[in-house]
Each structure stands twice: as structure tokens, then as C-alpha cells.
Amino acid sequence: MSEKPFASSEDLAEKVETFEVIAPGVYAMSAEGDPNVGAIEARDYLICIEARATPVAAQSWLRRLREETDKPIRYLVLSHYHAVRVLGASAFGAEEIVAHTNTRDLILERGKEDWDSEFQRMPRLFKEPESIPGLTYPTMVFRDHMEIDLGGDRGTIHLSWLGKGHTKGDIVVWLPREKVLFAGDLVEAEAALYTGDAYHLEWASSTLDKVKSLGAEVLVGGRGKVVYGEKAVDNAIEQSRDFLNTLISETAKTIEAKGTLKDAFDAVYKALAPKYATWPIFEHTVPFDVARVFDELNGIADPIVWTKERDLEIWNQLQR
Template identity: 30%
Template structure:
């Protein structure tokens, strides 16, 4: 992870960062560009701005894939650009943004605490519920919300002329999926819809290495098994079923916990 841009399709770039193993994607058109996610602080956002300027000097539109701090805390560094997200992403940032900042500062190492505390919470100003299409310098980039999964506000970007799917944290590489505020019973159907409806062989996860459809299909099967085991555990009252889930124990227990909350509701 040397934090250099990797061109994964025609003028579609990914920069993978050591911090949180986080991916930022850049789509370049004629006279305009799109930036997906802005990293976890003003300082990391400023570093990203400098990196983008090694590729293009064009103005940008920003998109936040979902309302987790590592994907939007750098938003202020991209103003006064439009920032797009799912409507629930904006609602979540407005509701919990300051709480997220305090929590991140608390668990950050001392040398990074000030960096987090200085973050200005900036929520997106452009929203949609199901789909939107952005003209990025003559290229159409589709924004889609397929349903709940990693959160209730995950969106996926499709760059059809490059055959690239920017999947956000609905797909994870290099670590298990994160179930912290997830919807494990919905996640398989959401990812299945992504893979069924969007053509493209190159898939960019929110974290980790760029993958292909075969990898995403394998992750879909694991998520489907997780949902099936969680339903059975709920019916039988046996949380011990977590051992059948193909993730480490802590991750599997969290997945069952979140699934039980869905079933209780």
C-alpha cells in the first residue's frame, strides 16, 4: 500500500491507504471529476486533495458511500463542491456525526487525537433514495441504493463505460465484513442485486484490494450462510451456532447479535 493511484478502468482510479486500509475512487471526465469518499480527517482529506491534483486539476463532485467516519470526515476539505449521498446517510451524519467524532477521538492514539477533534462535520447537501445519475464531464456515473447491508444507507457507484463497480463496504477485502451496525439478513439480497443488475468485471471494495466478480460471489455466499445460520440460531435459541459462520468468532457473534435485533423487530 504505497498510496499511489491505480488506474483500474478508463480514467477510473483507486488509491488504497494504509489508514484503515481505505479505498478512495476517482472518476475523471472532460473538465470534471468525481471523488468517492474523503477519508477520516481534515489532514487525510488534504492529503487526498493533493493526490487528486496529481491526476487532474478539474473541479469535483464528491460522493459519500455511507455514514461511517472514515468515509466522510474529510468532506470539509472539498467544499464548496456538491456532496452526494443516500438520504439516510445525511440523516445519520446529522444525528450522530459529533458522537462519532468523540468516539473516534477516544480510541485514537494520543498523537492522532487532535487530528480527529479538529474535524468539522459536513453532511452531504445532495441526496437521493433509490438512484441518481451524475454527468461527470460527459461520462455518466450511476448512484444506486439496493437495500440495507453493511448499514441502512450504503450506495454503489457504477461507471458503465469503464466496466467498474464501486461497491463501498458492501464488499470487503483483506478483512471480514463489518457487522457493527449492519443488517445481516438483508445484506445477501442487497449484494445479490448489485451483482445481478450491474455489469462489470472490476469491483472496488471500500477497504482492501480491487477484486473481480468471482470474489464478490464468494463473499455473497458467505453472507448468505451467515444469514441462514443466524435465523436458525434464533429459532432454536442457540447462539452457539456462530461457530458455523465462516468468520472469526468476534465477527460471527456480532453478526448474530445484529440479526437477532432484526428478528426481534
């Protein structure tokens, strides 16, 4: 058995939440490496971004948001499907839940398995799990691009699928006038990347190239602090790319040398730790990251479904 606590199962300390007005009518909340959330004011309604793991967990965010605006929530945008991001959706009372069509497919394929897996990995995020009414399904999906007119002189926001990445269904929310980007888990700002359901080769190349080409000056990543300034945004993107490229290169070398999954994990951990070991959820993510990239480089195109049993099997195999 592993000597290290499983995933984030012993990360039970509450995190300090930071609420920010990042542009007029544009809000975000971060929490020391926990999943970030955001909101955008239209003239007559709100667009919320991400939902947290349970309706109860979403309440501290919604209470703080209501100090700024009492507009009704018309859209809840889900950047992708992972249980900690979406199962709190019922707290928002949104008219529409928006996601990529591939995200809907992932929920249908592995929704309950992912819920069970993430609850085992990150129990602290699931405040009062009995408050979850069931799986969250989008009511509105799109493939490449969707625009929402904010009304009056507030402009338009763009929801875009830029390619496969953290999952096959990640979307970004882009405010071109304010140059604010909600990147979901395609980019993390000084937080380790979880890549257990990823498409590493596409993510590290064309997908991040498209993210960078937007020219954002404020970035809300999936985890970590809100990043301000074009240089800082580029640094966050390139840090994420470096993390991915290290996973890819060290695993590729191991496969070429006919090494095992455990050999790949040891090589990746050694290469990543000097830069990233102090970042949130690093110890949690790396075993699952290596398992997925090892599969991908061995020709398994789509991620294998994570279950509670598979989680423990991989963890104990690699962390002993």
C-alpha cells in the same frame, strides 16, 4: 475483561497506500484493508468518492490525485455514513456533497455517537482529529437514482441505491461504459465485513443480486484490493454474500436452540474463522456483527445506535 485488544485500538502500524489508474480518468487508492477512496474525471471537474476520517488523513490521497489532475472537485460522493468515511470531507472543498437521503437521516440520528464510537475503535485512522470541523452533512441527496453527465464524450455515471445493506443508505457509483463499480461497503475484496448497522437478510439477497446484475469488470470495494475481471468481481460479491449468510445461519440456529448472544458469537466465529480470520479487521468486526444480526433475527428491524459505552459492553461480553 477481554483478553483481546479492543476492536482496532492497537492496530497502529501505518498501511502502504496503492494508487491505481483503473480506467482513463478513473482513480482509486487502497491501503491494505483500510477504507478505499476513488475519483472520476469529468471534462471540467472531478467527482471524488469517500472522504476518509479526518481532513489531514485525506491529504495523502488528495496529493497523489493532484499528480494526475488539477481540476476542481465539484462532487464528493459518500457511499454511506460511517465516521471513518466522511469526516474528512472539508479537505476536498467540493461544491456538493452527495449521499442517499437515508444517509442524511442516519447522520441526524446518530452522527456524533458514531463519530465517538469509531474514534474509540479505530484511532489510527483519525489523523489529527482536531482538524475535523464537525459532522459532515450532504448538500445533495436522492432516493433511488442520480446521473451525472461527465461532459464531452466522457459519458455518464450512475449513482444508485440498490436496497438496504451495510446501512440503510448505501449507494454505488457505476460507470457503465468502463464497467467500473465503486461498491462502497456493500462488497469487500478479501476484507471482513462490518455489519453492525446492517440489514443482513436484504443485503445478502436482493441487494447483492442487484450489485451482481450490473456486470462490473472492475470493482472497488469498501476495503481490500481493487478487483479486475468479471470472474474476480463475482467472486468478491459471493465471498461477501457467504460471509453474511454464515452470520445469518449460525445465529438463526443459536436462536432456534434458545441460545444466548455469546452462544451465537462462538458459533459464528467458529464457522467464519477458517475462511476469513486472516482478512483485515476480522477480529474487530465479528462481535459487533453478531450483536446486530442477533437483534435483527429477534425482530429489531433497525440497528441500535452504537455508543462508546455499548461498544465496550458488547466487546467484553463476547470476547472474554
